[in-house]
Structures are given as structure tokens and as C-alpha cells.
Amino acid sequence: MLKILIPTLMLIPTAWGAPAKWLWPTTLAHSLVIALISLTWLKNMSETGWSSLGLYMATDPLSTPLLVLTCWLLPLMILASQNHTALEPLNRQRMYITLLTSLQFFLILAFSATEVIMFYVMFEATLIPTLIIITRWGNQTERLNAGIYFLFYTLAGSLPLLVALLLLQNSTGTLSLLTLQFSDPLQLTSYADKLWWAGCLLAFLVKMPLYGVHLWLPKAHVEAPVAGSMILAAVLLKLGGYGMMRMIVMLDPLTKDLSYPFIIFALWGVIMTGSICLRQTDLKSLIAYSSVSHMGLVVGGILIQTPWGFSGALILMIAHGLTSSALFCLANTNYERTHSRTMLLARGLQMVLPLMTAWWFIASLANLALPPLPNLMGELMIITSLFNWSWWTLALTGAGTLITASYSLYMFLMTQRGPIPAHMIALEPTHSREHLLMALHLLPLVLLMLKPELIWGWAYC
Amino acid sequence: MADYREAPLASRPKTLDPNEYFNLSPNHRRSEEDRAALRANLKRQYQTQLNNPHRKELVEDPALTRWVYARANPYLTFKPTFKTSLMGAMFGVVPLFVLYYVFKTDRDRKEEQIKAGTLERKFSLSS
Numbered sequence: 001m002l003k004i005l006i007p008t009l010m011l012i013p014t015a016w017g018a019p020a021k022w023l024w025p026t027t028l029a030h031s032l033v034i035a036l037i038s039l040t041w042l043k044n045m046s047e048t049g050w051s052s053l054g055l056y057m058a059t060d061p062l063s064t065p066l067l068v069l070t071c072w073l074l075p076l077m078i079l080a081s082q083n084h085t086a087l088e089p090l091n092r093q094r095m096y097i098t099l100l101t102s103l104q105f106f107l108i109l110a111f112s113a114t115e116v117i118m119f120y121v122m123f124e125a126t127l128i129p130t131l132i133i134i135t136r137w138g139n140q141t142e143r144l145n146a147g148i149y150f151l152f153y154t155l156a157g158s159l160p161l162l163v164a165l166l167l168l169q170n171s172t173g174t175l176s177l178l179t180l181q182f183s184d185p186l187q188l189t190s191y192a193d194k195l196w197w198a199g200c201l202l203a204f205l206v207k208m209p210l211y212g213v214h215l216w217l218p219k220a221h222v223e224a225p226v227a228g229s230m231i232l233a234a235v236l237l238k239l240g241g242y243g244m245m246r247m248i249v250m251l252d253p254l255t256k257d258l259s260y261p262f263i264i265f266a267l268w269g270v271i272m273t274g275s276i277c278l279r280q281t282d283l284k285s286l287i288a289y290s291s292v293s294h295m296g297l298v299v300g301g302i303l304i305q306t307p308w309g310f311s312g313a314l315i316l317m318i319a320h321g322l323t324s325s326a327l328f329c330l331a332n333t334n335y336e337r338t339h340s341r342t343m344l345l346a347r348g349l350q351m352v353l354p355l356m357t358a359w360w361f362i363a364s365l366a367n368l369a370l371p372p373l374p375n376l377m378g379e380l381m382i383i384t385s386l387f388n389w390s391w392w393t394l395a396l397t398g399a400g401t402l403i404t405a406s407y408s409l410y411m412f413l414m415t416q417r418g419p420i421p422a423h424m425i426a427l428e429p430t431h432s433r434e435h436l437l438m439a440l441h442l443l444p445l446v447l448l449m450l451k452p453e454l455i456w457g458w459a460y461c
Numbered sequence: 462m463a464d465y466r467e468a469p470l471a472s473r474p475k476t477l478d479p480n481e482y483f484n485l486s487p488n489h490r491r492s493e494e495d496r497a498a499l500r501a502n503l504k505r506q507y508q509t510q511l512n513n514p515h516r517k518e519l520v521e522d523p524a525l526t527r528w529v530y531a532r533a534n535p536y537l538t539f540k541p542t543f544k545t546s547l548m549g550a551m552f553g554v555v556p557l558f559v560l561y562y563v564f565k566t567d568r569d570r571k572e573e574q575i576k577a578g579t580l581e582r583k584f585s586l587s588s
Contacts, residue, residue, distance in 0.1 A: 265557070
């Protein structure tokens with residue numbers, strides 16, 4: 001574990017000490033080496049499930065895919081941010097890379113934490129660099145509003161979690177994940193225990209986000225710069241999913257009755273946010289609402305607590321992380337050329353940037369869950385386990401799949417096909433850096449088709 | 462005014478069309494000419510920007526900016542009327558209760574079948 005953490009920490013002196021011409025290539029190479037070393041975590045060596053076991057940190061098949069995704073994303077964020085920070089003074093560029101690195105550091109600690117309070121502290125700590133990135137480097141005045149919504153929604157959800165965790169520590173004596181799964185089932189009979197149950201899960205539901213409390217997500221994703229959008233969509237949402245999957249082990253048997261409203265919100269949210277996507281005029285807002293839609297399926301998969309549901313949730317989280325980040329990078333290539341997110345203004349791009357169309361096509365196909373990409377496999381596992389839970393969910397999930405396909409197609413046709421508007425002359429040709437960025441997003445997705453056991457979580461041991 | 466000739470790409474404006482303007486009052490004619498002058502000025506500004514060979518960005522359209530702002534901030538212009546309340550209830554409140562009822566009765570029925578031992582598990586992975 002330290003062989004990843006210390007290089008990540010050392011990326012901060014690299015960012016501040018590198019000479020100006022070599023800042024971005026150096027940090028890119030450094031973070032790429034960290035990402036490649038993190039791939040060694042994927043080999044699950046031990047029988048107990050927990051590998052790289054230390055006193056406070058460990059990895060198990062649930063957290064390893066998310067850790068590798070986090071480490072993989074840092075070089076991609078650095079690649080994506082090179083253009084829009086090029087006009088800023090050097091020290092501000094160094095600060096930007098430092099913020100991204102500190103976010104990475106907190107995320108690695110969060111996913112590998114063995115003590116739930118450490119996970120909670122890191123969960124909260126990731127809010128601060130993200131808030132700074134959104135409010136300082138966002139492009140419109142709405143970024144202040146977005147930062148406030150983001151911070152206060154998540155904080156309001158996680159304060160009950162702190163109280164619930166302290167209560168749990170009182171009653172079980174430990175909060176170490178290594179042993180908490182094997183402790184006696186808790187006596188959860190009084191009404192206050194129901195509130196405790198809600199307190200445990202609310203923070204993660206707000207983070208996922210669940211449909212009723214999702215309002216912070218479109219604002220934060222749209223107003224953040226590209227690296228902020230990437231890390232938000234790809235990893236920070238999955239913090240909520242990961243937290244839920246860890247906590248829900250201790251919350252039986254209350255979950256059988258109390259989870260109904262949340263499953264209903266999640267499934268109805270899949271349809272509602274998918275329909276909103278069809279009416280969006282802002283490209284990044286469309287991708288943000290599609291994130292809410294996919295995460296609604298993940299929430300449904302987790303709350304029914306079946307092995308297939310958990311596996312499907314983890315697979316969909318990883319696949320969606322890569323796909324959503326790829327789509328935000330594509331939206332950023334549009335934004336850097338036209339400085340506008342309105343879809344009407346940047347259409348018919350196939351005539352102007354045909355190679356980028358190929359990436360748009362693959363990313364849109366991944367978003368609408370084309371087989372044999374892992375997006376479909378995760379969705380299919382969740383849909384079948386929901387069907388097993390109750391036949392009627394098929395109406396909602398089936399309609400959700402249809403709406404997902406239609407808005408992905410809408411997004412592709414709107415940005416790529418059709419006549420190119422007369423006002424768009426002299427668009428910059430596509431940089432090799434942008435092609436590399438898209439390839440590095442979609443290559444892991446394609447490779448995961450060949451060895452999907454890596455992201456099956458606990459179902460593969 | 463009477464010598465105005467039609468340009469190859471622009472038709473004669475209505476205020477200068479002799480077939481149209483002899484029965485209009487001079488005030489009306491003057492105001493129409495002023496409006497035509499304003500429009501022509503705006504058109505000239507737009508054409509200058511559009512045909513500038515060194516332009517790399519989009520031509521800014523203030524109407525589009527206002528429209529995008531309105532689309533991004535719907536709560537400023539939201540008014541609770543009968544129709545909007547009905548939409549909110551039909552799509553946001555009623556389905557939640559309907560779905561709760563549907564899922565709860567279905568799951569309770571399944572739970573009773575499990576307790577009675579009559580649940581038929583038709584799908585088997587291993588045989």
C-alpha cells in the first residue's frame with residue numbers, strides 16, 4: 001500500500017519543483033507510473049479476502065477495482081486539464097495539480113480504509129479539494145451556487161452518519177471492517193434503531209445520488225472544469241456505492257422492510273432522469289443526468305442485497321466510471337472549441353472532426369450499454385436480480401433501458417450528424433492528446449470484456 | 462428614397478417599396494425607416510463578425526445567452542399553477558405510492574409462499 005501512497009504524496013513536490021516546460025509531462029509520467037503499479041493490486045493473493053493487509057489499510061476484491069480506477073484516473077485528469085490551464089500563471093497550474101493529487105490521496109485512503117471512521121473522515125476530506133476545484137476553476141458564475149449545493153447536500157447527509165457510526169462503535173466496541181462482518185447481529189428492534197439505519201445510509205444515498213436528493217449533481221458536474229467533472233462522475237459517486245456496500249452488511253434485518261422507499265426512489269429516478277435527459281439543451285447536463293440514471297440502477301442493485309445485485313452494482317460502477325469520464329472529456333473537446341455547452345451550437349461535427357466522431361460513437365454505445373461491454377453486463381445482472389426480487393421492477397428497468405438508449409442516441413446524433421451550422425468555421429483540429437485521452441478511457445473498458453473477473457467483487461474469490 | 466435599388470441578395474424593405482408606402486402616414490413611414498436602419502446595423506455587425514477570416518470563436522447571440530440562462534435556472538420563473546401542480550403530483554408523488562403498494566403486495570405474497578413452502582423455484586443454475 002505504501003508503494004502507492006508515498007509516490008502519490010511525492011507527486012505534490014513534483015508539481016511544485018518541476019521546471020515550467022516540463023511540469024505537465026513530468027506529472028503525467030509520474031501519475032502514469034503510479035497507475036501502472038496500482039494494477040498489481042488486482043491479483044488477489046489471500047484466502048481471507050483481504051490483501052495488502054496493514055493496520056489501517058487493506059484491499060479486498062470489492063475495493064480493488066475502485067482503487068485501480070482512482071489511480072488510473074489521475075493521469076487522465078492531468079492529460080485533460082493541460083489545455084484549459086495553459087493560459088494561467090504557473091503557480092496556479094501547480095496548485096491545480098496539487099489539488100488533484102490530494103484528492104487522489106484521500107480517495108486511496110478512503111477505499112482502502114479498514115476502519116469505518118477512517119473511511120468517513122476521508123469521505124468528508126474529498127469534499128474540500130473538489131469544492132476548491134469547482135468554485136475556483138469553473139467557468140460560469142453558477143459555479144458558486146454549484147459549490148454550495150455540492151458541499152451542503154453532502155454534509156447534511158453525512159452528519160447523521162457520524163452519529164450512527166459513533167453509536168455503532170459504542171454497541172459493538174469496534175468499527176474495523178475486518179471483524180465487523182463477523183460480529184453478532186445487532187438487536188435492532190426499537191424505533192430509534194430505524195432512525196439509526198437511515199442515518200447509516202443517508203450519506204451514501206445523497207452521494208450516489210438517489211433520485212430525490214440528486215439536485216447537487218447536475219450543478220456540480222456542469223460547473224466543474226473537465227478534471228473536476230471526470231473525478232466527480234467516475235470516482236466520487238462510487239464512494240457512496242462503496243460505503244453502502246460496506247455498511248449494509250451490518251444493517252440486516254431492518255433492510256428488508258426499510259429499503260422499499262429507497263428502491264422505489266432509485267427505480268423511478270432511472271426513468272425520470274432518463275426522460276429529463278431527452279429534454280436537455282446543455283451537453284454536460286445531459287451527461288450528468290445520465291450519471292444519476294445509471295447510479296439509480298446501482299442503488300437498486302445494492303439495496304436488494306443479493307450476490308448478483310452486489311456484483312452487478314460493482315461492475316456497473318466501474319464501467320460507468322470509465323464511460324462517464326470519457327463522455328465528459330468529449331464534451332470538453334467541444335467546449336474548448338466553441339466555449340459553449342449548448343448542443344444546438346456544436347452540431348454536425350462529423351464533417352469537421354471525423355476521428356473524434358469515432359470516439360463519440362464508441363462512448364455513446366458504451367453509455368447505452370451495448371453488449372459485450374461491461375456496462376451491459378452490470379446492468380443485466382442488476383436487472384435480473386431486481387426481477388427476481390419482484391417481477392414488476394422489469395417494467396421500470398426495461399423502460400429505463402429503452403430511455404437510456406434513446407438519449408444516448410439523441411446525444412450522438414445531435415452532436416455529430418446533420419448539417420454543420422454556418423457559424424462554425426475554423427475549429428481547431430483534434431489534438432493527439434485528446435485522442436490519447438479517449439483511447440486511455442475506452443481501452444480499459446474493452447480489456448475488461450476479456451477478463452471480467454477482476455470487477456466481480458466478492459463473487460469472485 | 463425613391464432611388465433605392467434592390468441589392469442582389471437583399472430584397473427591397475417594405476418601407477421603401479413604392480407599391481406599399483403611398484397610403485401610409487409619414488410618421489409610420491419614418492418609424493419603419495428607423496427600425497429598418499437598426500435592423501440593417503445589427504445585420505452589418507453580424508455579417509462583419511461572421512465573415513471575419515480571423516475569427517476562431519462563435520458569434521455571441523444575446524438572445525441565445527438569455528435562453529440558455531432561462532433553461533439552466535427554471536426555479537426563477539416557476540409558478541405553481543393547476544397544471545404544474547398536477548404534473549408534479551402525477552409524475553413525482555403518485556407513482557411513488559403506487560410503486561410502494563405494488564412492490565409491497567408482490568413481496569408479501571412471495572413471502573407467504575416461502576413460509577408456506579409453495580414457492581416454485583423454476584430456474585436452477587447447476588442442473
